[in-house]
Amino acid sequence: MSEEIKNQTGETKGGISFIEQIIIDDLKDGKNGGKIITRFPPEPNGYLHIGHAKAICLDFGMALKYGGKCNLRFDDTNPEKEDVEYVDSIKEDIRWLGFDWEDREYYASDYFGRLFGFAVDLIKRGLAYVDDQPAEVISEQRGTPTRPGTESPYRNRSVEENLDLFERMNRGEFEEGSRVLRAKIDMTSPNMHMRDPIIYRILKTPHHRTGTTWNVYPMYDFAHGQCDYFEGVTHSLCTLEFEVHRPLYDWFVDQLMTGDYRPRQIEFNRLNLTYTVMSKRRLLELVQEGRVSGWDDPRMPTLCGLRRRGYTPESIKKFIDLIGYTKFEAINDISLLEHAVREDLNLRAPRVFGVLNPVKIIITNYPEGTTEEVRVGNNPEDPSAGTRTVPFCRELYIERDDFMESPVPKYFRLYPGNEVRLKGAYIIKCEGFRKNATTGEIEEIHCTYDPASRSGDPSSNRKVKATIHWVSALHAIEAEVRLYDRLFSHEDPAGQKDHDFREFLNPDSLKVLNNCKLEPSLSKAEPGSKFQFQRVGYFCVDPDSSNDKLVFNRTVPLKDTWEKVKK
RNA sequence: UGCUCCGUGGUGUAAUUGGCAACACGUCUGACUCUGGAUCAGAAAAGUUCAGGUUCGAGCCCUGACGGAGCAACCA
Numbered sequence: 001m002s003e004e005i006k007n008q009t010g011e012t013k014g015g016i017s018f019i020e021q022i023i024i025d026d027l028k029d030g031k032n033g034g035k036i037i038t039r040f041p042p043e044p045n046g047y048l049h050i051g052h053a054k055a056i057c058l059d060f061g062m063a064l065k066y067g068g069k070c071n072l073r074f075d076d077t078n079p080e081k082e083d084v085e086y087v088d089s090i091k092e093d094i095r096w097l098g099f100d101w102e103d104r105e106y107y108a109s110d111y112f113g114r115l116f117g118f119a120v121d122l123i124k125r126g127l128a129y130v131d132d133q134p135a136e137v138i139s140e141q142r143g144t145p146t147r148p149g150t151e152s153p154y155r156n157r158s159v160e161e162n163l164d165l166f167e168r169m170n171r172g173e174f175e176e177g178s179r180v181l182r183a184k185i186d187m188t189s190p191n192m193h194m195r196d197p198i199i200y201r202i203l204k205t206p207h208h209r210t211g212t213t214w215n216v217y218p219m220y221d222f223a224h225g226q227c228d229y230f231e232g233v234t235h236s237l238c239t240l241e242f243e244v245h246r247p248l249y250d251w252f253v254d255q256l257m258t259g260d261y262r263p264r265q266i267e268f269n270r271l272n273l274t275y276t277v278m279s280k281r282r283l284l285e286l287v288q289e290g291r292v293s294g295w296d297d298p299r300m301p302t303l304c305g306l307r308r309r310g311y312t313p314e315s316i317k318k319f320i321d322l323i324g325y326t327k328f329e330a331i332n333d334i335s336l337l338e339h340a341v342r343e344d345l346n347l348r349a350p351r352v353f354g355v356l357n358p359v360k361i362i363i364t365n366y367p368e369g370t371t372e373e374v375r376v377g378n379n380p381e382d383p384s385a386g387t388r389t390v391p392f393c394r395e396l397y398i399e400r401d402d403f404m405e406s407p408v409p410k411y412f413r414l415y416p417g418n419e420v421r422l423k424g425a426y427i428i429k430c431e432g433f434r435k436n437a438t439t440g441e442i443e444e445i446h447c448t449y450d451p452a453s454r455s456g457d458p459s460s461n462r463k464v465k466a467t468i469h470w471v472s473a474l475h476a477i478e479a480e481v482r483l484y485d486r487l488f489s490h491e492d493p494a495g496q497k498d499h500d501f502r503e504f505l506n507p508d509s510l511k512v513l514n515n516c517k518l519e520p521s522l523s524k525a526e527p528g529s530k531f532q533f534q535r536v537g538y539f540c541v542d543p544d545s546s547n548d549k550l551v552f553n554r555t556v557p558l559k560d561t562w563e564k565v566k567k
Numbered sequence: 568u569g570c571u572c573c574g575u576g577g578u579g580u581a582a583u584u585g586g587c588a589a590c591a592c593g594u595c596u597g598a599c600u601c602u603g604g605a606u607c608a609g610a611a612a613a614g615u616u617c618a619g620g621u622u623c624g625a626g627c628c629c630u631g632a633c634g635g636a637g638c639a640a641c642c643a
Contacts, residue, residue, distance in 0.1 A: 147569080193639095241638080243571060327572065336592050340592095464601090467601045
């Protein structure tokens with residue numbers, strides 16, 4: 001009972017973001033009929049990454065928590081960059097995170113007709129005009145943040161002429177770039193976005209959903225707030241860089257609204273993670289230049305990459321819960337993400353024996369040709385996970401790191417004369433070893449075992465300093481194991497002046513091990529399944545796995561205090 | 568030399584209407600353990616960017632500095 005209270009307060013502890021507070025207040029004030037509608041509005045021009053997950057968790061999470069709805073809306077106003085391929089991957093990733101938009105799958109392109117009508121309406125009200133000037137001239141006239149803009153010579157065209165021109169723009173009579181439709185606001189506004197923003201441009205590239213129906217397409221600013229309005233969105237949550245767009249957002253909503261209802265844009269800080277890059281452009285470059293194997297390369301911060309790496313949706317949500325939503329541009333430590341997966345996988349991942357870097361040991365006093373099955377637990381955190389048996393025999397593999405010819409201080413694994421326990425089996429003692437005469441590499445280690453020390457036996461209670469994992473040489477299955485490390489060796493690779501982010505690529509971000517020995521129970525492991533290789537880390541089966549070749553990805557290593565002791 | 572937003576331990580976030588600055592990660596001790604993991608116990612670590620002001624009392628309100636971010640695509 002008191003435990004429960006602790007957990008409950010633990011979860012919401014301090015935990016109300018400024019956005020959630022606004023929602024609570026709005027609900028209390030009965031604003032917008034006491035409803036809450038949010039939306040997640042990706043542009044289908046790339047894959048979702050963990051930064052999007054932060055937005056998804058907010059958009060869907062707030063709706064869920066306060067009895068509202070969250071729409072999925074594709075912001076597909078630029079046919080040149082967008083593709084259905086992305087639509088599908090985005091939907092898959094949102095579902096994988098565990099969110100559901102039910103039947104509310106919308107597209108900005110669904111509203112092209114209404115948006116066009118609204119533009120016509122603005123023209124009729126003298127609030128929009130067609131500008132015939134080329135982009136460079138318009139840009140020049142816009143001024144700079146510190147210098148006001150100047151008005152276009154086309155600014156005061158007649159309504160009739162504007163109407164005619166806009167219709168003809170859409171009919172395809174004019175070349176791309178030859179004319180645009182602009183809102184007539186204020187060329188001297190201190191906010192650059194209010195200086196007669198372009199709201200429609202001519203684009204002849206077919207749209208992935210509307211084909212060649214349109215020759216003009218609305219700009220983001222002319223679509224987003226209006227779509228929110230059409231859908232009844234109450235809280236339109238986006239990242240900080242849209243803060244300066246808000247006056248424009250509100251300006252369009254002002255022109256549109258007829259009652260009390262109005263959507264409100266609220267901005268929060270985007271996610272920045274150490275040792276990676278998050279911009280679509282840079283991620284695309286990594287893919288296109290072959291620096292990674294694809295969007296789903298396990299080193300990528302994309303959701304498909306994290307999924308392939310072995311991250312669970314729960315761990316990602318947990319992480320996002322931990323970092324919060326503020327208005328401060330922060331850079332979050334990737335170790336917090338790693339902590340979140342470990343915590344999740346610790347509870348659910350079955351333990352197995354896997355030797356990554358094997359060296360053979362021979363138990364000289366163990367009978368030849370004999371195999372016995374020893375029983376080990378699947379998960380000490382979860383007794384209901386049960387037990388399994390692992391074959392034990394005279395020749396085994398252990399981790400090369402678990403033996404030292406001449407031990408350094410505080411090393412208490414295997415070395416000549418020392419005893420260790422083989423997890424789930426016997427205590428063994430190192431009696432000697434054989435080295436390769438030319439390379440000096442340890443080839444095999446000779447041990448004796450204590451038959452009375454078998455795990456679980458009444459006489460097994462002797463303590464030794466270390467317990468190590470092992471795999472039967474006779475029964476082991478081989479696997480390829482891919483060890484991933486941070487993609488970049490700099491905390492903030494994209495933020496270094498005079499340095500391209502590629503300069504900081506970590507050359508050792510992928511290490512492939514080909515000679516790994518795993519316990520035989522893993523032979524039928526399915527792609528995507530997750531395990532803890534005891535004392536090593538969390539691993540999952542890669543989709544590249546086949547029946548004759550198992551491939552594992554290391555999701556994250558176990559925390560290793562020995563690494564610190566060594567230093 | 569414009570506008571908007573932001574400045575709380577190393578990092579990220581908290582702090583009912585102003586009332587002893589809290590939590591998590593990380594770090595460091597120690598205990599326990601058949602994972603040098605996990606778990607448990609403990610510690611160090613900010614006096615809230617700075618300077619004024621209002622107040623019995625300011626992280627919170629006011630003023631001014633300083634520092635950071637965003638804004639000048641026919642991208643979103």
